[in-house]
Amino acid sequence: MSADYTVIIGLEVHTQLKTQSKLFCGCPNLFNPDHPNTQTCPVCLGLPGALPVMNRHAFDLSVKTALALNCSIPTFTKWDRKQYYYPDLPKAYQISQFDLPMSENGWLEIANDEDGGPVRRIGITRAHLEEDAGKNIHDESGGRGDSCVDLNRTGTPLLEIVSEPDLRSASEARRYLEEMKTLLLFVDVSDCNMQEGSLRCDANVNLHFHNADGSKSATPIVELKNMNSFRNVEMAIEYEVKRQYNEFQKTGKTIEGSTKVTRGWDAEGNRTFAQREKEDVSDYRFLPDPDLVPVVLTEAEIEAVRAALPETPALKRARFQTNLGLSEYDASVIIGQGPGLTQYFESVTTTCGDGKIAANWTTQDVLRDLNATEASVANFPITSEILGTLLKWITDERLTNKSAREVYSLLKDKADSGEISIVDVDALAGEREIVNDTGALEAAITAAIASRPEAVEDVKNGKLQAVGPMMGMVMKQVGGADPKVVREMLIQMIQEL
Ligand SMILES: [Zn+2]
Incomplete structure (x- = not known):
């Protein structure tokens, strides 16, 4: 690659919190794909008249995580409705946090790409709490199967952790994820099981070019999805960097005003593919949720959580x-x-x-x-x-x-x-205890020396390896002797002859 460019990566990590019940209702928060739609109630099904109540424990776990990520915690935070329609979202809105998230401005330190280089501090823009959607299940048998929806997951507490675009390579992105997972496990807020979807990651990737004439240009930001392992995240970003570079070489410059696009990762084909044009924030028509009271924390409460951090x-x-x-x-x-x-x-x-x-x-x-x-x-x-x-x-x-x-x-x-x-x-x-009975050792060594006059001469003449057979004799005689000690004593006693 000839042109001078920088890879710009930001990650959005979603982690399911380890709570007994869901975020706004009493349904159990359990991974239970074998019994779909058994962990639901009027609240998480979005039935008319049902009212949500915040799970305080989920909120406390979020504060704990955010503090471990060095975020500042505002004393006032509120809930918003992110409105869109999808079959796995029965209310047609997700309860999330928009302009007043429960935490912001933190960082996570990771090891440098170069061995021994200084640690890299990756900024955390914000971490906010929201409810998870359900899961669409498509028949992949090849027959004329129907698609189904399982709402067991609907309303599960989900912490979204958004990084600054501070990551500079696919391997660095992977290291950030590994460090994030380790942190979440140690702070004990999530089981981070990627197979069960309790840790997920999307990546925003683009390239900044520093052109020969001094001007700068950038490729459009691509949001990468469907990556269900750290390895896949790394491979998808690697692929996407090459793809964007080649695209830029062909067109020669940035596509002005182009919207952010979403691309999926095809793990079998080892490539990313275009999914859709990304919605603009304004498309979601965020509005404060009138059913939920804002959360007010005191400084003392925040400090108490900080003091109890592992x-x-x-x-x-x-x-x-x-x-x-x-x-x-x-x-x-x-x-x-x-x-x-x-x-x-x-x-x-x-x-x-x-x-x-x-x-x-x-x-x-x-x-x-x-x-x-x-x-x-x-x-x-x-x-x-x-x-x-x-x-x-x-x-x-x-x-x-x-x-x-x-x-x-x-x-x-x-x-x-x-x-x-x-x-x-x-x-x-x-x-097998080491024998420190020097009397027994000395006797055995004396006997060994007496039986090997030629080897003794060799050792005296500097051929120290000649002690080998004598060592063997002593070790056999004194079972638990320390070979190092035997060797030292042998050489010393021979030299003193
Ligand atoms: Zn429920």
Whole structure:
């Protein structure tokens, strides 16, 4: 690509909040596609005379999320009707927030594209609360099937988080989404299950060209939809950047006054396709919802939520590096796995007293076994207490790393046929305990030296590898000896001959 240009990306993330009931009625907020239209009532069906009442818990979760995203929270916010017709929207309007959203002007920090570069602070324009629509189900069997509507999802609390157009590449967009998901999981407001639609994302993409004559031009903003995985978001943006670039090269300049268009992602064809011209905001005829009172918060209420915020992934990552001595990579791997593994790691660290050793075992052994068995950390037989107890043997210098791996493997085998406990850990580790009885070691080393005069000469002449066979003899004699210690003692005793 010859021309000098910048990729401009903004993301709109929709996340379903983890509440018992829907946003404006008492219907359960459950993913339940097998029993369509069983979680409905006059309010979410939009029947005449039914009146909505705000779910305070959903609002509190939104405030919590917005504060974790460094947003400011106005003390006054109201509800608006966004009016459009669609079969999955029985009221013909969605209750949303228009000009006075519950939060604005925040940011989320993500790692730099270049390894080790400074963190990138991505602006959050606003986050507002709204109700979800239902789901249209189309018969895709190829027969003459009818389309159906399932309204179980109608009225589910949905937090829309709109970023500033601060993202500069497809991979950066993906990293933003990963960090956003991790944050939502740690703040514990959503299960972020993309398959079930509780985390969705649209992307606004266009290119700014810096022309040779000093002028600037831009391609029309395209809103990308239907991307149901982070990988798809990345691929769709990559495709769209190339498409817009080629389009610009053909036409040579910006299409003046063109409206924003929507394009869908076709994951099978690996391409985006035109869907429709995007409605203008004014097309929705937003108006304040007369059925709902505005929400008024006091500064004290906002501060109380802020004070109760859990540690964010960014702060946790920094603490793991500063206080526990973890590498940035290890801290990111652990935290990126979500709250379950992070809590596991922290508990192992507390028990064994060494964050680095805990991190090594968590990121290597534990993660490998979890991935292999597709088990969740909650059901993992080597509990944090068991692993912590085992690693304590290492930090106490009573067990070598090699012996600990043996014990770990034996514990897993044992767990296949029954419960295991820290009693098993101590028993298995005890059998392999490092022998610090220097008397026994010295006797064994003296015997080994006496039986290998030639090797002793070699070691004296600087061929240190000649200690190998003697080490073997000593290790055989003194089962739990630390090979490092044996080697050092052997060399020292030979040199002192
Ligand atoms: Zn309902």
